[in-house]
Amino acid sequence: MRQLEQYTIKDAEETYLVPYWGHGFFRVGRQGEMEVTPLGPDGPGVSLLEVVRRLEDEGRPFPMILRFPQILEARVRELNEAFRAAIAKYGYQGAYQGVYPVKVNQRRVVVETIARAGRPYAFGLEAGSKAELALILAQELAEDALVTCNGFKDEDFVRLALMGKKLGKRVVITLEKFAELARVLRVAHELGVRPLLGLRFKLRAKGSGQWASSGGEGAKFGLSAPEVLRAVEVLREVGMLDSLVMLHAHIGSQITDIRRIKAAVREAAQTYVQLRRLGAPIRYLNLGGGLAVDYDGSKSAFYASANYTTWEYAEDLVYVTKEVADQHREVHPILVTESGRALTAYHSVLVLQVIDVIRPPGEAAVEVPEDAHQLVKDLEEEYKSLTIKNYRDIYHDALNDKETIQTLYDLGLVSLRDRALAEALFYQIARKIHRLIRTLDYVPDEFEALPKLLADKLVCNFSLFQSLPDTWAIKQLFPIVPLARLLERPTREATIVDISCDSDGKIDRFIDLKDVRHTLPIHDLRPGEPYYLGVFLTGAYQDVLGSTHNLFGRVLEAHVRVEEHGFVVERVVGGEKARRVIEKMGYETEDLTRAMAAVLEEADGLSPEEKREFLERYRNELVGYTYLED
Ligand SMILES: *Cc1c(COP(=O)(O)O)cnc(C)c1O
Numbered sequence: 001m002r003q004l005e006q007y008t009i010k011d012a013e014e015t016y017l018v019p020y021w022g023h024g025f026f027r028v029g030r031q032g033e034m035e036v037t038p039l040g041p042d043g044p045g046v047s048l049l050e051v052v053r054r055l056e057d058e059g060r061p062f063p064m065i066l067r068f069p070q071i072l073e074a075r076v077r078e079l080n081e082a083f084r085a086a087i088a089k090y091g092y093q094g095a096y097q098g099v100y101p102v103k104v105n106q107r108r109v110v111v112e113t114i115a116r117a118g119r120p121y122a123f124g125l126e127a128g129s130k131a132e133l134a135l136i137l138a139q140e141l142a143e144d145a146l147v148t149c150n151g152f153k154d155e156d157f158v159r160l161a162l163m164g165k166k167l168g169k170r171v172v173i174t175l176e177k178f179a180e181l182a183r184v185l186r187v188a189h190e191l192g193v194r195p196l197l198g199l200r201f202k203l204r205a206k207g208s209g210q211w212a213s214s215g216g217e218g219a220k221f222g223l224s225a226p227e228v229l230r231a232v233e234v235l236r237e238v239g240m241l242d243s244l245v246m247l248h249a250h251i252g253s254q255i256t257d258i259r260r261i262k263a264a265v266r267e268a269a270q271t272y273v274q275l276r277r278l279g280a281p282i283r284y285l286n287l288g289g290g291l292a293v294d295y296d297g298s299k300s301a302f303y304a305s306a307n308y309t310t311w312e313y314a315e316d317l318v319y320v321t322k323e324v325a326d327q328h329r330e331v332h333p334i335l336v337t338e339s340g341r342a343l344t345a346y347h348s349v350l351v352l353q354v355i356d357v358i359r360p361p362g363e364a365a366v367e368v369p370e371d372a373h374q375l376v377k378d379l380e381e382e383y384k385s386l387t388i389k390n391y392r393d394i395y396h397d398a399l400n401d402k403e404t405i406q407t408l409y410d411l412g413l414v415s416l417r418d419r420a421l422a423e424a425l426f427y428q429i430a431r432k433i434h435r436l437i438r439t440l441d442y443v444p445d446e447f448e449a450l451p452k453l454l455a456d457k458l459v460c461n462f463s464l465f466q467s468l469p470d471t472w473a474i475k476q477l478f479p480i481v482p483l484a485r486l487l488e489r490p491t492r493e494a495t496i497v498d499i500s501c502d503s504d505g506k507i508d509r510f511i512d513l514k515d516v517r518h519t520l521p522i523h524d525l526r527p528g529e530p531y532y533l534g535v536f537l538t539g540a541y542q543d544v545l546g547s548t549h550n551l552f553g554r555v556l557e558a559h560v561r562v563e564e565h566g567f568v569v570e571r572v573v574g575g576e577k578a579r580r581v582i583e584k585m586g587y588e589t590e591d592l593t594r595a596m597a598a599v600l601e602e603a604d605g606l607s608p609e610e611k612r613e614f615l616e617r618y619r620n621e622l623v624g625y626t627y628l629e630d
Contacts, residue, residue, distance in 0.1 A: 012486035015521055017511060020297025021479045025071055025346050026536065032487030034534055036349070038070035038562050046567045048534055049483045051560055052351055060572065061625055062353040063462040065557035067539075069113040069570075071347040076100075076117040079291075079339060082314035092318050094332035099124040099148050101289060102132050104340030104540050109559055109571070114343060115139045124170070126150060126338050130157045137164045146336065147171045148198065148286065150221075150248070158184050162193040172284070174198035174248045178227040181234060198246030198286065199223055199231060201271055205264035207252030207290060215251030215264070222249075228271075232278050244280040246336070247272050250288025253341055257301040258308035261290060262316050269324035276330050286336035287317060293345040295477050295537055296511035304477040304511065310342065341540040348539035350467050350555075351483070354531040355628060358457035358497075361420075362427030373418040375401045375408075379425040383432065391433045392444065402426040430454060452508060455519040456494040460533065461628045463552035464498045464505045468535060469545040472504055477511050483532040485523045493519035496533070499628060500550045553581040553626040579622045589622050 012028045013019050019027070027045065029035040035045035051066055083096035100114045102125055115125065124146035127133035136147055137160070147169050149161045153176070164171040173195055175181055188195045202222035206215040217224070223231060235241040249268040255261050265287060272285050291313055292306035301307045308316075317335055325332050368380045379401050386394045405422040408414040434450045437443050470476035480496070495518070498505035510517040525531050546554070553576025561568045579589050596618050600611045 007487060007489040009487070011489070015490065016481040016486075017297045017479065017513065018481065020299075020513065021294055021511065021537065022297075023294075023346055025068075025074070028486045031484075033484045034481055034486065036066075036068055036071075036560075036562065038068045038074060040074065044562055044564055046560075046562045047483075048349065048351070049532065051558070051567060051569070052483065052532060054569065055556075055558055055572070058572075060556055060558070061575065061627060061629055062351065063460075063467060063555045063627065064351050065467075065538075065543075065555055066349045066351060067109060067557055067559045068347050068349075068562070069109060069559060070561060072110060072113045072343065072539075073117040075343045075346060076114055076121070076123060078310055079314075079337075079343065080118070080121040080123065082311045083318065083335065085311070086314040086318040089315065090318050090322055092322050092332050094321075094334045096314075096318075096335045096337075097122050097124065097144070097146055097284070098337045098339065099126040099146050100343055101126040101128065101150075101338045101340040102136060103128045103544070104289075105344045105543050106132065106135065107543055110344060110347070110539075110543075111135065111139065115141055118142075118145070122146075124148065130154075130160060133157065133160050133164070137167075137169065141169070143168075144170060146284070148174055148246070148248075148336070148338070150174045150176060150200070150250075152176055153180055153183070155183060155187055158187045159191070162188055162191050162195060165195060166191065166193050170196065172196045172198045172246050174200050174246065174286075175223065175231065176200050176221050178223055178231060181231055185234075185238060185240065194240075195243050196245050197235075197240075197243045198248045198284070199228055199244065199275075200248040200250070201225075201228060201268065203249050203251055203264055203267050203271075205251055205260065205267050207255045207260055214253070228275075229278075232275070232280055236279065241279055242281055244275070245282060246284040246286055247275060247282050248286040248288065250286075250338065251290060253289055254292045254303070254306075255290035256292050256303060256306050258306075258312060258316060261308075261313065262320055265317055265320040266324060269321045272321075272333055273324060273328045273330050277328075283334055284336050285321060285333040286338065289338045289340050291337065291339040291342040293341050293537060293540070295345075295479065296513070297479070298513045344539040345537045346539060348543075348557075350462070350535040350538050350542075352460040352462050352496075352533045352535065354458045354525065354533065355461050355499075356459040357494075357525055358459065360427050360454055360456075362424040362431065364424075366421060366424045366428060368421060368425075372421060373405065373408075373414055375405050376418050376421045376425065379422055379429070383425055383429050386429060386432050386436075388436050388440075391436055394429065395433055395447075398426055398429045427454070449518075451493055452495065452518040454493070456492055456522070457506075458494045458496050458522065458531075458533070460496055460498060462498050462555070463500045463549060463627075464507065465500060465502070465549035466546040466552045467555060468507070468538065468542055469547065470541060471507055471509075473545070475509060477509060477516065478538055479511050479536040480507070480520055481534050481536065482522060483534050488523055490521035490523050492522050492524055494522045495519055500552060502549060548576075548581045548584065551578070551581045551585075551626060553577070555627070575625060575627070577622075578624050578626050581626060582622065592622065593619060 009028045024041040033047040033049045037045040122142040122145045125136045126148045128151035200222040251264045294306045295304040298305045409419045496507040510520045556575040557573045559571045
């Protein structure tokens, strides 16, 4: 057999597209292991497998989230430096003061790290609810950093925001609805606070894809043009127009096409000019979130990608705003953005352990006995006569024969043995066709499903609904890469299934530069050797949207800092115990244990010893981990 050419680091990086989506934070290392480089490609790298091994040695269970606060710091720096550079490049007279919308990830380490890294840039935070504002007000920010309050607000929310203002924080209340104005004015009067107000304007411009409905005239949030005028009039009448300091517009998350962003900025900037002309002293132009993450690395307007960089984004915002303001001889506003996804996506990696492989039938040679059913023999014949010239006809015949056998089986006319033979032969035929057509330029549509049909299913110890909810909810794509063996050519293709009892708990869509792949290249698993998969770019939204479907709880997480030589696990936060998730559903564990004891009391056929043992076990399960532990 011809010696296979060596599979190199470069080959692995191309297979898994690491340089395309990795943003300089991830690479394939010399040992063929995935490495994290939080300080950039020239900084030190650490093998993720080493981190995982250390945690495993400490007895930490799977699945686990590895968080890299240094990546959050790098992202905060990059965003702010991009705006600084654009401001210098175009001679922009205003400044940039972004805020981080905490709804994207409210985990303590995330918010505190961003707040700390943002202090030199007067970077602020954004709240969309009372609870979010409560945690934000306790953060230490630069003196002039903004705290913006979006979302629907009741009196308590408004009161909390105004108290923040009274405490000297720069809290801006964004009016999402016209009706909020009267409420804010009443509470402000009551507290004797001069509020800082923003108006969320419903732009005509829209995003695209998943979040298109966040923008446009039909959007849930924001004031229409007539409402904006009315709000200005009301504020003028009560002598509060000087409180109106911010114009806010947000057309949705993951805006993949820069042209949509430019159109929105232009419309928002014109509205800024119009409001200034009406006498509102708007200082801040807040362009919301939407800065996209290139999950598949294709640098395109595809929904899992982005056809622009953070630097181009900053340049376009600065340039278009300047152009519009100059056209009308208005002062350049302070630019605000609310980028959440782009700041947080990169910082966390979900690590999955493969616990089992489900392989489709027909890999081993099939022996057809003399007395097998005629259709089984036909299938064997079809397999033997299969060539590149007749594969379509053969495939149709084989499909037919397999279905007929299954029908005959239902009627009791075919044995289980013959049915098994037929299925194995059918898969052999499918496998042979798959091999033959790999070399063809054109593959008929009906064969596109073959790779998925023939793929292994890797069973991983996790719940998709807890850890990757967007995979299920909005078909989000995340890069997935084996953590090791990356100097070996992957020889198999697989999809991933979780341990929830929900057939939606699977991943069968993977990143690709041109399209979406339906299988992931993996290695042949070696008995007794663990195999780990890293799911990357999971830091935005997944932590908060995850649910306890099947009562799988929050997973363990480790905060890791990379140093010149090696790494430090700064903190480990344990996963949720079963008790916690059960209690969230309204049970008292005491009651459950008592009820269980009563059932045991009544039970016949168990010795007192067995009863005691059972109750002991039950108590222990209530405090056990929710995922598989051996
Ligand atoms: C969700 C949200 C954001 C965050 O958007 P990203 O695309 O994650 O940056 C910003 N602003 C508002 C008003 C939001 O609702």
